[in-house]
Amino acid sequence: MKQVSPPLLQLQGISKSFGPLLALKDVNLTIQHREIHGLLGGNGAGKTTLMNVLFGLYKPNAGQVILRGQTIHIQSPRDAIHHGIGMVHQHFLQVPHFTVVQNIVLGSRLHNRPTLNLTRATERIQDLCQRFGLEADPNAHIIDLPMGVRQRVEILKALYRGVDVLILDEPTTNLTPQEVDSLFESLQRMVAEGMSVVFITHKLREVMQVCDTISVLRAGEHQLTLPRTQVSEELIVRTMVGSDIDLDESILFAATAPQESSSSRTGPPVLDVQGLTLTAESNTPQVDDVSLQVHAGEIVGIAGVAGNGQQELLEAVLGIRTADRGQIRFQNEELGHCSTRDRLRRGIAYVPEDRVQDGILPTATIAQNSILGVHDRPPYSQHGILKWPIITQHAQHLIAEYHIQTQGAGQQAGNLSGGNLQRLILARALAQPIQLLILHNPTSGLDIPTVEQIYRQIRQRRQEGLAVLLVSDDLDELMLLSDRIAVLYRGALVGHLQQKDFDKYEIGRMMSGVYNHV
Amino acid sequence: MSEQSVVLRRQGLGSVFQALVPYIVAVIASFAAAGIVLAVMGFNVPRAYATILFTSFRTPNGIIQTLIKFVPLVLQALAFTIPLAAGKFNIGGEGQLIAGAIGATTVGIMLAGWPAPLLLPLVLLGGIVMGALWILLPAWLLYRFSINEILTTVLMNFVAFELIDYVATNIWPDPVAGHPTTIPIGAGGFLPRLIQQPPLHAGLLIAIFIAILVYFYTDHTSAGYELVATGANARASRVYGINVRNIFFLSLLLGGAIAGLSGAIEVAGVHHRLIAGIQSNFLLLGLIIGLIAKGNHLAVPFVAFFIAVLEVGASAMQRTLMIPGEMVFIVEAFILLFVLLSDVVRRR
Ligand SMILES: Nc1ncnc2c1ncn2[C@@H]1O[C@H](COP(=O)(O)OP(=O)(O)O)[C@@H](O)[C@H]1O
Numbered sequence: 001m002k003q004v005s006p007p008l009l010q011l012q013g014i015s016k017s018f019g020p021l022l023a024l025k026d027v028n029l030t031i032q033h034r035e036i037h038g039l040l041g042g043n044g045a046g047k048t049t050l051m052n053v054l055f056g057l058y059k060p061n062a063g064q065v066i067l068r069g070q071t072i073h074i075q076s077p078r079d080a081i082h083h084g085i086g087m088v089h090q091h092f093l094q095v096p097h098f099t100v101v102q103n104i105v106l107g108s109r110l111h112n113r114p115t116l117n118l119t120r121a122t123e124r125i126q127d128l129c130q131r132f133g134l135e136a137d138p139n140a141h142i143i144d145l146p147m148g149v150r151q152r153v154e155i156l157k158a159l160y161r162g163v164d165v166l167i168l169d170e171p172t173t174n175l176t177p178q179e180v181d182s183l184f185e186s187l188q189r190m191v192a193e194g195m196s197v198v199f200i201t202h203k204l205r206e207v208m209q210v211c212d213t214i215s216v217l218r219a220g221e222h223q224l225t226l227p228r229t230q231v232s233e234e235l236i237v238r239t240m241v242g243s244d245i246d247l248d249e250s251i252l253f254a255a256t257a258p259q260e261s262s263s264s265r266t267g268p269p270v271l272d273v274q275g276l277t278l279t280a281e282s283n284t285p286q287v288d289d290v291s292l293q294v295h296a297g298e299i300v301g302i303a304g305v306a307g308n309g310q311q312e313l314l315e316a317v318l319g320i321r322t323a324d325r326g327q328i329r330f331q332n333e334e335l336g337h338c339s340t341r342d343r344l345r346r347g348i349a350y351v352p353e354d355r356v357q358d359g360i361l362p363t364a365t366i367a368q369n370s371i372l373g374v375h376d377r378p379p380y381s382q383h384g385i386l387k388w389p390i391i392t393q394h395a396q397h398l399i400a401e402y403h404i405q406t407q408g409a410g411q412q413a414g415n416l417s418g419g420n421l422q423r424l425i426l427a428r429a430l431a432q433p434i435q436l437l438i439l440h441n442p443t444s445g446l447d448i449p450t451v452e453q454i455y456r457q458i459r460q461r462r463q464e465g466l467a468v469l470l471v472s473d474d475l476d477e478l479m480l481l482s483d484r485i486a487v488l489y490r491g492a493l494v495g496h497l498q499q500k501d502f503d504k505y506e507i508g509r510m511m512s513g514v515y516n517h518v
Numbered sequence: 519m520s521e522q523s524v525v526l527r528r529q530g531l532g533s534v535f536q537a538l539v540p541y542i543v544a545v546i547a548s549f550a551a552a553g554i555v556l557a558v559m560g561f562n563v564p565r566a567y568a569t570i571l572f573t574s575f576r577t578p579n580g581i582i583q584t585l586i587k588f589v590p591l592v593l594q595a596l597a598f599t600i601p602l603a604a605g606k607f608n609i610g611g612e613g614q615l616i617a618g619a620i621g622a623t624t625v626g627i628m629l630a631g632w633p634a635p636l637l638l639p640l641v642l643l644g645g646i647v648m649g650a651l652w653i654l655l656p657a658w659l660l661y662r663f664s665i666n667e668i669l670t671t672v673l674m675n676f677v678a679f680e681l682i683d684y685v686a687t688n689i690w691p692d693p694v695a696g697h698p699t700t701i702p703i704g705a706g707g708f709l710p711r712l713i714q715q716p717p718l719h720a721g722l723l724i725a726i727f728i729a730i731l732v733y734f735y736t737d738h739t740s741a742g743y744e745l746v747a748t749g750a751n752a753r754a755s756r757v758y759g760i761n762v763r764n765i766f767f768l769s770l771l772l773g774g775a776i777a778g779l780s781g782a783i784e785v786a787g788v789h790h791r792l793i794a795g796i797q798s799n800f801l802l803l804g805l806i807i808g809l810i811a812k813g814n815h816l817a818v819p820f821v822a823f824f825i826a827v828l829e830v831g832a833s834a835m836q837r838t839l840m841i842p843g844e845m846v847f848i849v850e851a852f853i854l855l856f857v858l859l860s861d862v863v864r865r866r
């Protein structure tokens with residue numbers, strides 16, 4: 001009798017609900033031996049939830065997990081790792097002041113617990129780095145490492161525990177193109193050594209580049225699983241977005257160049273920054289003599305590799321940090337020593353990069369979050385008393401208008417998925433009468449329909465005369481939306497391009513500090 | 519925190535009951551667990567539990583004992599949960615209580631002859647001011663140097679223990695008492711009685727009023743919103759214009775003031791003088807209440823009342839059944855444990 005070996009891993013009939021919300025509906029997924037399996041889907045589709053079930057973080061309401069033909073019961077991440085299943089979360093936790101080795105062995109079985117001698121562990125890790133092309137210094141401290149390396153550490157952590165299946169939840173969100181390439185190379189080496197990888201993403205290109213098999217989830221339901229060779233980009237996009245967006249009207253997939261801004265840029269600028277300098281405890285300035293204007297009805301983009309002073313610049317403009325030198329004028333008034341509260345009150349709105357840390361109150365409700373920053377203004381509060389019925393109504397209005405997927409205004413904001421969180425933050429900013437909108441990486445980690453929606457909103461507001469300062473690590477985004485682009489390098493603005501002169505390579509050179517003084 | 523109350527307000531009785539289920543389960547489980555311990559020790563478990571649960575409601579005296587106990591418990595809990603709402607931990611409630619009691623006694627003795635309409639408010643105010651002053655140093659150290667408030671508030675307790683001994687034995691000692699005690703404060707500083715026999719002082723009304731005020735403040739004012747927001751995410755609160763250092767400072771000061779008030783009420787309502795040990799174990803019970811209530815200011819008074827019932831029942835059990843009253847402490851600890859566990863279960 002011919003024996004067909006069972007697939008590596010089968011998820012059968014998995015359902016999971018959070019209260020009344022059905023996050024997964026009878027999902028079937030099969031992972032074969034030695035494959036990179038792309039799990040694609042819009043935000044809130046249930047990708048993370050499905051993998052959390054597999055990793056033992058959530059208990060499914062129904063369904064089973066079959067590993068090499070045997071039904072297994074995974075109650076906790078420990079069980080999952082015991083069965084050879086490892087996961088790297090999108091927002092992983094590491095101990096910043098521990099070294100790479102210490103972080104990796106943390107929680108694993110140590111051979112010589114009493115002495116805590118990590119020499120053998122270090123050797124093993126170095127070996128893993130070599131084998132899989134994951135460059136990382138085992139003795140470096142996490143806090144000193146860039147995001148790309150921290151992620152490698154997280155992957156090494158799983159490999160160190162000897163997993164056969166590695167789940168990566170949106171691993172490319174914080175990586176540069178070079179880092180993405182090297183990650184893909186490592187994944188291919190893992191597969192060559194007999195492992196399987198589940199690669200969660202919303203980026204079509206990446207899936208097409210690296211995956212052997214592609215599965216699409218939408219609204220908690222499994223849509224399709226096909227070998228890459230049998231799918232087209234168009235099919236995947238249509239499956240992912242369903243009828244949510246009209247591909248012909250899409251900004252993201254537009255064939256033609258964006259229309260020129262209608263602003264004549266006469267009159268005084270809305271925001272006028274002169275010689276802004278901010279020096280940290282170290283001697284190198286974080287913001288170095290930056291001058292910049294934003295007029296009504298224009299989008300000014302700021303490009304730069306992450307960590308070149310973007311956040312510091314924006315926080316100085318908002319008064320969250322105090323500048324050492326320089327002038328900030330808003331609508332012809334010197335902001336000087338205005339508090340952040342005053343600046344917001346005058347008509348500035350801010351959408352910070354770090355949604356969870358800087359953008360929301362995770363344990364508070366959506367209603368409470370919907371008034372953060374305007375909580376002391378009418379109509380949300382009068383004479384210091386909160387008007388809850390009005391606030392709740394306001395929140396429900398935002399939920400409906402911006403398609404925030406949630407059970408209601410009373411839900412905890414911390415449970416929203418990334419895109420819904422961003423919709424909430426953006427909705428909150430745009431709900432007020434403002435003259436200046438400051439955006440920092442407004443679409444990072446978000447799926448196509450959400451990106452479309454946000455681009456549409458920004459464009460429309462620009463048309464209505466809003467001044468927009470857009471800081472982004474994503475060059476494609478900047479070139480798609482901006483009327484002008486300035487480039488930030490080591491805290492200084494090193495270049496300035498008008499829309500007609502936009503050139504990816506030119507901007508890229510400026511971003512790496514190679515530029516001509518004009 | 520207040521999101522729970524928003525949900526409660528908006529979803530009616532069914533979900534109120536749903537929110538209560540984990541609490542009910544936790545209480546039953548705790549009693550069951552402690553019952554096993556009692557049974558092993560050879561005690562009559564049903565009688566012990568009947569005593570714990572029903573002493574408070576069987577006699578007028580029981581009810582009044584419970585209400586008297588409720589006052590410092592609810593105030594101590596609030597002294598903990600107000601800073602907690604802002605993400606800060608006031609573990610110095612008993613030091614502030616003692617300081618408040620000293621402040622109240624000082625006013626009450628020095629102005630002993632003054633009439634009640636003047637003296638009583640001043641006695642209470644003396645407590646509030648001293649309580650706030652007692653936390654001023656930790657609050658300032660936090661504001662100025664970001665020094666952890668847990669440590670400093672605890673340390674201030676020890677200073678208070680010394681101070682109360684000094685005041686009761688050296689400044690206004692009562693020579694006939696066998697225990698460090700001061701002479702009584704002026705009769706004008708006594709809290710009026712709501713019921714004469716058995717005596718129930720008007721501090722109960724003050725405590726209820728404060729509990730309502732705090733709930734209103736944290737859940738229905740924009741200033742309270744800033745407190746809750748800061749506790750939920752200080753970083754984001756700062757980004758959106760809230761001065762979080764001020765909020766930290768203010769929340770601690772409010773907690774200290776309320777703890778100080780609880781000390782003044784113990785003096786003006788119960789003892790009419792300063793007695794070493796006046797703080798009892800109110801701090802620990804206050805923390806337990808605050809944590810069981812998960813900082814929800816709507817729940818704090820109810821949890822405080824329940825704990826007061828257990829406490830009164832515990833002393834009765836000790837008197838009549840010779841079972842150590844500390845058993846109730848174990849029950850309370852179990853309840854806290856199970857309530858916290860129910861969170862973990864629900865999250866999965
Ligand atoms: N712990 C949770 N509690 C309540 N709802 C949740 C929780 N985790 C996820 N959800 C909801 O489940 C749905 C699927 O989320 P998720 O799996 O994170 O999507 P994806 O990873 O595909 O973006 C979303 O609507 C999300 O809001």
Ligand SMILES: [Mg+2]
Pocket residue numbers: 047048049090169417
């Ligand atoms: Mg996800």
